[in-house]
Amino acid sequence: MKGFILSFRSEFYKTRKTMAFWSAIILPFVICLLIFIGFFTHSKQMSSDPGIALWFKFAGAILGVMGSLLLPMLIVFIAYSVNNIEHKSETWKSLFSLPIPKWSIYSAKYAYAFFLIILCLALFLLFTLGFGNLLSVLKPELKFSEYHIESTLSLIYLKLLFSALGVLSIQFLLSLLFRDFLKPMGIGFAATIAGVIAAGSGWQYAYLFPYSHAMLTVKSIHQANMGKGGAVPQLTVDLFTKDIFVSIVVSVAVFVLGYFIVLKKSVK
Amino acid sequence: MVIDTQGLSFHFGSQQVVRSLSLQVPEGSIYGFLGPNGAGKTTTIKLLLNLLKTDQGSIRIFNKDLETNRIAILAQIGSLIEQPAIYGHLSGRENLVNRALLLQVPDSRVDEMLALVHLKEAANKKASKYSLGMKQRLGIALALLPDPKLLILDEPTNGLDPNGIIEVRELLIRLVSKHNKTVFVSSHLLSEVERMATHVGIIDHGELLFQGSIKELQDISQPQVQIETDNTVDAANLLKKQGLAVTEVNDDHLNVAFTSKTQMAEINALLTRNNYPVYSIHKVQKDLEKLFLDITQKA
Numbered sequence: 001m002k003g004f005i006l007s008f009r010s011e012f013y014k015t016r017k018t019m020a021f022w023s024a025i026i027l028p029f030v031i032c033l034l035i036f037i038g039f040f041t042h043s044k045q046m047s048s049d050p051g052i053a054l055w056f057k058f059a060g061a062i063l064g065v066m067g068s069l070l071l072p073m074l075i076v077f078i079a080y081s082v083n084n085i086e087h088k089s090e091t092w093k094s095l096f097s098l099p100i101p102k103w104s105i106y107s108a109k110y111a112y113a114f115f116l117i118i119l120c121l122a123l124f125l126l127f128t129l130g131f132g133n134l135l136s137v138l139k140p141e142l143k144f145s146e147y148h149i150e151s152t153l154s155l156i157y158l159k160l161l162f163s164a165l166g167v168l169s170i171q172f173l174l175s176l177l178f179r180d181f182l183k184p185m186g187i188g189f190a191a192t193i194a195g196v197i198a199a200g201s202g203w204q205y206a207y208l209f210p211y212s213h214a215m216l217t218v219k220s221i222h223q224a225n226m227g228k229g230g231a232v233p234q235l236t237v238d239l240f241t242k243d244i245f246v247s248i249v250v251s252v253a254v255f256v257l258g259y260f261i262v263l264k265k266s267v268k
Numbered sequence: 269m270v271i272d273t274q275g276l277s278f279h280f281g282s283q284q285v286v287r288s289l290s291l292q293v294p295e296g297s298i299y300g301f302l303g304p305n306g307a308g309k310t311t312t313i314k315l316l317l318n319l320l321k322t323d324q325g326s327i328r329i330f331n332k333d334l335e336t337n338r339i340a341i342l343a344q345i346g347s348l349i350e351q352p353a354i355y356g357h358l359s360g361r362e363n364l365v366n367r368a369l370l371l372q373v374p375d376s377r378v379d380e381m382l383a384l385v386h387l388k389e390a391a392n393k394k395a396s397k398y399s400l401g402m403k404q405r406l407g408i409a410l411a412l413l414p415d416p417k418l419l420i421l422d423e424p425t426n427g428l429d430p431n432g433i434i435e436v437r438e439l440l441i442r443l444v445s446k447h448n449k450t451v452f453v454s455s456h457l458l459s460e461v462e463r464m465a466t467h468v469g470i471i472d473h474g475e476l477l478f479q480g481s482i483k484e485l486q487d488i489s490q491p492q493v494q495i496e497t498d499n500t501v502d503a504a505n506l507l508k509k510q511g512l513a514v515t516e517v518n519d520d521h522l523n524v525a526f527t528s529k530t531q532m533a534e535i536n537a538l539l540t541r542n543n544y545p546v547y548s549i550h551k552v553q554k555d556l557e558k559l560f561l562d563i564t565q566k567a
Contacts, residue, residue, distance in 0.1 A: 010370050013362075014355060085355065094353035094410070097317040098370055099343035264321075 003104030004111075011082065011112035020081030024120040027074060032127035035061045036135065043139040051146025058135075058144075059128050059153055060221075063160075066124065067218030068196055071160065072167055072211055075117060076188030079171035080181070082113045087179035106262050110172055110255060117164055125157045155237040156221055162244045163217040165251035166210030167192075173258040207243035210250050216243045270295050270418055270450045271316065275325035278311055278474075285311045287474040288325065293452055293467065298444050300465030300482075301454040308474040309454040310350055313422050316452070317347055329418070346416035348424055352407025356396030360387050360406050363395055364413060371414045381409040384439070400427035408436065412443075419443065421453045425460060437464045458489070459553055470563065477563045489559050491526040492516075493535065496547040503544045510538065526551055 015021045039046070039058060046054060086092045095105055129150060136144035167188075174184040195211025199219060206212040221237065271293035278286040286308045293299045303309050314320040316327060318338050327334040329341045354363055364378040382388045385405040390398065395406060404427050411419060419440075425433045441464055443449040455461050461468060468485045470478040478485065492515060497503045504517045507524060512535070516523040524535065532549060539546050554562070 006370050006372065010366055013366050013369060014358065018357060085357075089353060089355045090351065091353040091355065093314070093317075093319055093349050094347070096319055097342060097345070097347050097349070099339045100370065101339060 003100040004108050007100060007105050007108030008112055008115075011108060014085055015082065015112075018081065018085070020078055020085075021116065023074065023077065024116045025123060027070070028120055028123040028127050031065055031070070032062060032124065032131050035065075036131040039135055039142070040139065043135075043142055047141040049143070051143045052149075054142055054144055055132060055147055055149040055153075058132050059149060059156075062124065062128055063156065063218050063221070067160065067214045068200075069192065071164060071214045072192040072195065073189070074120060075164055075167045076171050076185060076192070078113050078116050079168060080175045080184050080188075082109055082116075083172070083175040084179075084181070102262060103259065106259055110169075110258075113168060113172055114165075117168065118161060121157045121161050121164075125153055128153060152237060155239060156217075159217050159237060159239050159244065160214060162239075163213035163247050166213060166247035166254075169251040169254035169258070170210060173254055173261070176258060176262070207241075208246055210247055213243050213247045216241075269293060269328075270297075270330060271299075271452060272328040272331075273316075273325060274328075276312070276315060276322060276327065277324040278308075278315055278320060279323060280311075285474050286315065289471070289474070289476050290479075291469055291476070292479065293450065295450055296444060296448060297466045298440055298451045298453065298464050300461030300468045301452060301471065302456070302458060302461050302468060303454070303471035304456055307456075307471045309456075309471060310422055311474075312471070313347070313349055313420055313452075313454060316420060317342070317345070317349070319349075343414075344417040345420060346411035346414060346418075347420040347422075348407045348411045349420075349422045351426075352403050352410070354395045354398075354403055354406055354410075356394065358395060359392045360395050360398065360402075361391040363406060364409060367410050367413055373414055377413060377415075381413055384412070385409045386435075401429060401432050404428055405432070408439075417449060419449060419451045419453075421451065423454055423456070425455070433460075440464055458559060462486075462553065470560070472560055477560065488562055489554050492523040492552050492554065493526050493532050493549065494521050494523050494552045495535065495539070495549045496521045497539060497544045499544065503539055506538070506542055506544070507535065523552070 012021075035058065038061075046057070049057070086095060096102060098105075132144050132149075135142050171184060171188050174187060178184055191211040195206075195209055195213075196215050198206040198209055199212040199215035206216060220241065269292050271291055273289055273291045276286055276289040276291070277284070289308075289312060291299075291301075291312075301309055301312070311320065315322055316329070316334075318334055322335075330344060332341055334341055355366070358366065361378060361382065364381055365375065367373075368375055368378050379388075382391050385408055387402065387405055387409065390402060395403065398406065404424065408421070408424055411421065421440075424440075425436050428436060437460075440451050440453065444451055444466075453461075453465070462482065462485075465482055467481055468478065469476055470485075478488070495503070500517050500519065500522045504514045504522045507522075508514055513525040514522060515525055526532070532551070536546055536549050
């Protein structure tokens, strides 16, 4: 456990000045800011909307951008970056000749990539809520304060996090195995496009394909809430759907498989 | 023995890189691991660090089996393999701080190491901006950081200027004589190894051709006296008549087996007396190729 904690801290120390780390912070800020500006400049058109609809539009716009393409691509990039830092510096050999169990090094690296995604999604949640509330202060005609979306939105982001796990494990393993940029990024990009198309077109087996999961998550929220025309509008989130189940299973299986590949792999 | 391997073998695909290697590195020695490029030196070092899995044979370090005591053994080894593994986007100091964090070494040790390898002034510069020599010195600092009992260094003087080479050599000698360390250092230069090693292992095509003390190696690699003169053939005949062992004659110089400095002066006087102008006379070491030839012929 000590080796894991030390390795995790070292991962942070190594990446704290790199794009891998900062992209997880800048991306949510920039996207939320852009949508905030959009709402700020078009506030008149939405002044008659009830709070729930406003939140739905605001958070939905951010989620729409995220889920369809950005989240999978961000995962591809983070998984690539945390491994590439060792490929580029030829440091695998020195890392594996330290008196730290290989398991600790491998799992800490994975955990760190996972941590960056948690950080990114948490910031998306925080900035969505923050900018939404800021809008209601700056533009009182926007009735954001009418509705409290915090717990629902937290659940949505938690679901997105689970939906990201499968892709993370696959991309992590690809980036560990291939040192060049094109293979993991190319495969990741192509698979993400395929995933978006599969989920977007409503293919019945899309839930089996990890790269569709983020899109499926976003889509399910839209569908669940668009259909509701009841008197009391309510946002609902079904956390454990079959695609999330597949995502978690794939992630655990590929993570364990990756460890055995690392054990067998000769360090050249 | 600090390192003791028995029948160590390794192959990449169909290519046998290390053949039945039995290394014996005594405690407190500087063991020069000598061989031409591609002889299997780096592969052997990677086997000693458990980076490659042994096909056959066993490795014992500090009298423990490496396979079953990996962590305990690695905790006492500092290593530098091929070109130093350094994070280019971090400064020299940050590279050391990161390693100190992983090994739980106090930060004060980082400054000691920076001073030791003369990188104090460049400590905050990005390591990617370092020259090859500076990178090599940082690599040595990283290896020394945990104050290991055994240092395994793969061609540590690569890319260093003459001053740097002398510094590294003196540092290694000091570590062994004053701090009771053991150093295993690979090189493709016989002269380099002769200047610092107490023990030598010579490897070629993955096979150990020679292993023993530096004295034993010197008995094989007899130095020569190289004489540059006018008429080398006649001069050689003159020396032969005087009972000297001429080992090589070509257009511009001839070689005689070295026995003592006095004898070198006598040769010089003899040639001058007989009107052979001596342009230069000096002691030379056999190069690695000739040494290999001698060793293989004797075996």
